[in-house]
Amino acid sequence: xxxxxxxxxxxxxxxxxxxxxxxxxxxxxxxxxxxxxxxxxxxxxxxxxxxxxxxxxxxxxxxxxxxxxxxxxxxxxxxxxxxxxxxxxxxxxxxxxxxxxxxxxxxxxxxxxxxxxxxxxxxxxxxxxxxxxxxxxxxxxxxxxxxxxxxxxxxxxxxxxxxxxxxxxxxxxxxxxxxxxxxxxxxxxxxxxxxxxxxxxxxxxxxxxxxxxxxxxxxxxxxxxxxxxxxxxxxxxxxxxxxxxxxxxxxxxxxxxxxxxxxxxxx
Amino acid sequence: xxxxxxxxxxxxxxxxxxxxxxxxxxxxxxxxxxxxxxxxxxxxxxxxxxxxxxxxxxxxxxxxxxxxxxxxxxxxxxxxxxxxxxxxxxxxxxxxxxxxxxxxxxxxxxxxxxxxxxxxxxxxxxxxxxxxxxxxxxxxxxxxxxxxxxxxxxxxxxxxxxxxxxxxxxxxxxxxxxxxxxxxxxxxxxxxxxxxxxxxxxxxxxxxxxxxxxxxxxxxxxxxxxxxxxxxxxxxxxxxxxxxxxxxxxxxxxxxxxxxxxxxxxxxxxxxxxxxxxxxxxxxxxxxxxxxxxxxxxxxxxxxxxxxxxxxxxxxxxxxxxxxxxxxxxxxxxxxxxxxxxxxxxxxxxxxxxxxxxxxxxxxxxxxxxxxxxxxxxxxxxxxxxxxxxxxxxxxxxxxxxxxxxxxxxxxxxx
Numbered sequence: 001x002x003x004x005x006x007x008x009x010x011x012x013x014x015x016x017x018x019x020x021x022x023x024x025x026x027x028x029x030x031x032x033x034x035x036x037x038x039x040x041x042x043x044x045x046x047x048x049x050x051x052x053x054x055x056x057x058x059x060x061x062x063x064x065x066x067x068x069x070x071x072x073x074x075x076x077x078x079x080x081x082x083x084x085x086x087x088x089x090x091x092x093x094x095x096x097x098x099x100x101x102x103x104x105x106x107x108x109x110x111x112x113x114x115x116x117x118x119x120x121x122x123x124x125x126x127x128x129x130x131x132x133x134x135x136x137x138x139x140x141x142x143x144x145x146x147x148x149x150x151x152x153x154x155x156x157x158x159x160x161x162x163x164x165x166x167x168x169x170x171x172x173x174x175x176x177x178x179x180x181x182x183x184x185x186x187x188x189x190x191x192x193x194x195x196x197x198x199x200x201x202x203x204x205x206x207x208x209x210x211x212x213x214x215x216x217x218x219x220x221x222x223x224x225x226x227x228x229x230x231x232x233x234x235x236x237x238x239x240x241x242x243x244x245x246x247x248x249x250x251x252x253x254x255x256x257x258x259x260x261x262x263x264x265x266x267x
Numbered sequence: 268x269x270x271x272x273x274x275x276x277x278x279x280x281x282x283x284x285x286x287x288x289x290x291x292x293x294x295x296x297x298x299x300x301x302x303x304x305x306x307x308x309x310x311x312x313x314x315x316x317x318x319x320x321x322x323x324x325x326x327x328x329x330x331x332x333x334x335x336x337x338x339x340x341x342x343x344x345x346x347x348x349x350x351x352x353x354x355x356x357x358x359x360x361x362x363x364x365x366x367x368x369x370x371x372x373x374x375x376x377x378x379x380x381x382x383x384x385x386x387x388x389x390x391x392x393x394x395x396x397x398x399x400x401x402x403x404x405x406x407x408x409x410x411x412x413x414x415x416x417x418x419x420x421x422x423x424x425x426x427x428x429x430x431x432x433x434x435x436x437x438x439x440x441x442x443x444x445x446x447x448x449x450x451x452x453x454x455x456x457x458x459x460x461x462x463x464x465x466x467x468x469x470x471x472x473x474x475x476x477x478x479x480x481x482x483x484x485x486x487x488x489x490x491x492x493x494x495x496x497x498x499x500x501x502x503x504x505x506x507x508x509x510x511x512x513x514x515x516x517x518x519x520x521x522x523x524x525x526x527x528x529x530x531x532x533x534x535x536x537x538x539x540x541x542x543x544x545x546x547x548x549x550x551x552x553x554x555x556x557x558x559x560x561x562x563x564x565x566x567x568x569x570x571x572x573x574x575x576x577x578x579x580x581x582x583x584x585x586x587x588x589x590x591x592x593x594x595x596x597x598x599x600x601x602x603x604x605x606x607x608x609x610x611x612x613x614x615x616x617x618x619x620x621x622x623x624x625x626x627x628x629x630x631x632x633x634x635x636x637x638x639x640x641x642x643x644x645x646x647x648x649x650x651x652x653x654x655x656x657x658x659x660x661x662x663x664x665x666x667x668x669x670x671x672x673x674x675x676x677x678x679x680x681x682x
Binding site: 159163164166168172176177178179180183241242243244245246247 | 431433434435436437438526528529530531532549552553555557561564565568
């Protein structure tokens with residue numbers, strides 16, 4: 001029961017953090033200013049509290065069963081990992097505008113998770129259960145990486161628009177350099193593809209154990225393979241024929257939107 | 268005692284006048300020594316830069332002190348400005364914070380002021396007052412710099428180009444620049460790019476000798492003018508400033524370059540008039556083109572932003588001037604307090620002596636009692652006025668109380 005309380009508390013704090021980060025978009029303070037503006041500090045602390053509650057909720061959930069195997073838990077884990085990566089990138093690069101994109105994403109996925117029913121299935125300590133857990137965790141981490149690639153892509157397109165049109169809004173000063181954003185995009189794909197690959201392999205293994213065959217031919221499996229191919233081609237294109245910068249940004253956004261669309265329609 | 272300044276700057280005097288009064292380090296030493304001879308001048312400091320020549324001084328009498336400074340700037344009454352007290356402090360703080368500079372927010376002036384201060388100290392021409400005031404001026408400048416955005420954003424064409432390049436590429440360390448045409452502007456921009464860490468500089472010029480010359484100077488790579496379009500594929504930034512009357516770089520050239528670069532972004536800067544780069548290339552993906560007007564626009568936006576910040580800076584300065592003026596006033600009150608105490612003591616001693624003479628011989632106990640009585644009367648009477656005087660120094664309203672004290676207690680002109 002306490003798990004639900006922590007879950008709801010984190011939802012509340014993410015909502016606040018979300019609002020604060022969005023409000024900060026209108027703040028005139030520049031990215032380069034030597035000290036973090038107070039409004040940003042508050043947004044950080046609020047999000048941090050939410051993240052802490054969320055971590056506890058997930059920890060309690062881990063104790064009670066195989067985690068992340070039902071859609072509700074999977075989405076919750078997805079948004080948790082998203083916020084984790086957000087903190088890491090933020091602390092490393094000090095790009096304060098990123099929260100305004102990641103937090104709403106994390107909040108929206110978490111709220112959609114909250115509407116799903118709680119799946120209290122018993123613990124499955126066998127190899128089969130472990131495989132399922134590993135499969136979902138790895139696949140979700142892969143999707144988090146693609147989400148980051150898409151966020152970097154959005155920021156890239158906005159910043160590129162400023163630079164092309166030569167009209168510099170307040171956001172221009174907050175957004176990082178195009179080069180850095182393109183680098184993030186690349187790094188995200190670089191991590192996302194192996195994670196998704198491992199996720200698909202463990203999924204196939206689980207299928208073998210649980211159902212007796214690797215390939216069920218279900219639409220879900222088919223789409224997972226399609227997504228994998230899509231990202232491999234995007235990454236390969238970057239390395240060999242220069243699908244970087246604007247094109248990489250666009251493709252990452254398209255890919256991620258497609259994943260979310262498929263995921264929501266399937267569940 | 269008062270702090271005064273006399274000087275001329277880029278706004279009041281043309282360069283022909285300023286250069287007459289500009290002083291070298293040795294000259295400053297001589298003038299400072301000269302000023303020290305003058306009994307009216309107690310402390311002095313000279314700030315001499317290409318935009319201003321100013322003498323700051325502490326004078327025993329404001330007007331005579333100002334006259335002494337005027338003597339230095341002989342025949343320049345029209346271009347000369349003279350400030351004293353609060354106005355002088357405000358002026359100094361505005362100078363140190365770079366509000367009085369030709370380019371608001373430029374950082375050099377603070378360094379120049381520090382040097383002038385060091386020089387004056389090495390000639391022992393500063394004292395308690397100027398030391399305090401100069402240190403304050405430096406700290407005010409730092410406060411203005413951190414609390415306002417006066418020094419942010421590029422305000423020169425070449426700086427603006429570097430800032431834009433940073434927004435496109437991030438760090439410039441692994442990047443290369445190509446100069447097409449090697450005029451003065453191009454050189455200036457090249458220097459900015461080098462100081463921001465670009466790796467390679469290619470130099471293409473119609474006269475290959477000139478390209479070679481610059482290549483030697485900036486440790487760059489000379490490129491034959493016929494080849495520069497092909498070589499662009501290796502450069503992340505192309506800076507074009509030739510005298511050619513037509514476009515040298517066309518969209519066809521650039522799309523080839525972009526595919527040769529595998530879509531790595533490329534930044535074109537066209538500072539030539541008439542333009543040398545076809546503006547249509549800005550439509551191509553991963554190509555960014557800025558011409559001289561675009562850069563000027565961004566400079567102007569930044570300048571306007573600085574002006575807005577200057578208003579905030581003025582508010583900070585007003586606050587700081589108030590604070591230090593209070594300190595100055597407390598200095599005024601000290602001699603007044605001393606004079607008042609001295610006068611009272613004088614009266615007490617003489618009156619007591621007269622009484623003691625009349626009374627004849629007294630036991631030590633009795634004379635001690637009289638001594639104690641007079642002391643406590645004087646102290647109790649003066650307690651109110653002295654406290655008021657001390658408090659006065661912490662208030663904003665003028666020297667009214669000081670003058671009143673002077674009149675009420677018939678104190679001599681002992682300021």
